[in-house]
Amino acid sequence: MSGRYFDAPVIGLDLGGTKIAAALVGADGTVLARHTLATPATEGARAVLDALAAGARAVWAPGAAAIGVAAAGVIDPATGTVTSATDTIRGWAGTALAAGLATRTGLPVACDNDVRAAAATELAGLGEDGILIYAAVGTGVGGAVAAAGRVLHGAAGIAGHLGHLPSPEADGLPCTCGATGHLEAIAAGPAITAHYARLGGERADRLQTVAERAARGDPHATRAITLGARATGRALGGLANALGPHRVVVAGGVSRVGALYRDALCAAFTAELMPPLRALRPVPPHGGADAAVLGAAALTRTLPLHRPETTGVAP
Structure with missing residues (x-):
């Protein structure tokens, strides 16, 4: 699925242990809208997935094509799961991240580790x-x-x-x-x-x-x-x-x-x-404060998309 290109905005979500940053990113990489909310890190995976969905809804606009999530933890992009995590986010290891968020939002989801997503924005040159x-x-x-x-x-x-x-x-x-x-x-x-x-x-x-x-x-x-x-x-x-x-x-x-x-x-x-x-x-x-959300949005163009109609129920 790599190499796809959306001629439409996508949503980038950066999930950290303290906050979630959300952005609507245009096809040209312009940030069109931003929102930040606290990570409910002590409340379990369901609460974190709910917060991610809330962040996505806060920046959503008609025509938004997909969601990219840059998340804390060891993330397997192929399965869309958190394979390992520290206790910074309680109960995060084993979470079906892509499935849970796709179910909540109705949009296809790509995901990877948050720092890897931000690092991808530094490769130019x-x-x-x-x-x-x-x-x-x-x-x-x-x-x-x-x-x-x-x-x-x-x-x-x-x-x-x-x-x-x-x-x-x-x-x-x-x-x-x-x-x-x-x-x-x-x-x-x-x-x-x-x-x-x-x-x-x-x-x-x-x-x-x-x-x-x-x-x-x-x-x-x-x-x-x-x-x-x-x-x-x-x-x-x-x-x-x-x-x-x-x-x-x-x-x-x-x-x-x-x-x-x-x-x-x-x-x-x-x-x-x-x-x-x-x-x-x-x-x-190089990317400044927007590096993480821009990297998250870019995941939708390079990694597998997990679509709502093929995902299971949220954890």
Whole structure:
């Protein structure tokens, strides 16, 4: 089914652990409408599918041809299911994502991992042999790897899950996947906030609060943010040595907290690089805030569509 082209708008949905972003995207890639709502991450898969359907309805317009969903978790585009997931979204593993959403909306649905979908928008200009490493640091730590013009899915659809690389900075810390010592346990937004408290900082409800305190000179906040940044930079630098990328992109809400974070990540990344890569630097995504929803919409043109009339009941 690859290579299809809709001469009509499609809906792009970006599902993260905190929020759902929805957009109506024209055939030329223009965002025609936007809507954002909270992810009911603790309420189970049915509630999340209902919220996705609500987001789609909020931006729907007559003639909308399909829905593309860029979702957290390990996604199998061929079956439209969530094959594995952390507990960031309760009960998400095993969800029939495409079937559930097609049933709720009456539109055909294509789906993939959220970070892979966003990474696909970064491939222009890389060339036939270009290699891309894409990291998204937010509620969790996700990633994607692309080579020869396509984003890799790998065995079981798990390629690119950078947040579950071992990280010395996270030694002994529990990860959302159930293991310990993974990058996500020290580098994700909630992980940095939790580490700030472990260092002795006053209670903070979110990363932005920690960042504001760091800007005012709070040493615990500064240490927590720079440690998360260094852990991410070291992991990406090691991957760069292994893969020889032409571009390394760092996206996500954590990457936007300020120069303190960016400078620490870049310094740690550069320190890991072998000499032939010393000029390589992490860069922000080209697509800006719309990258995820644009990537989601593009899935409808490249991945299998799961149609309402052939899908089963929602989970």
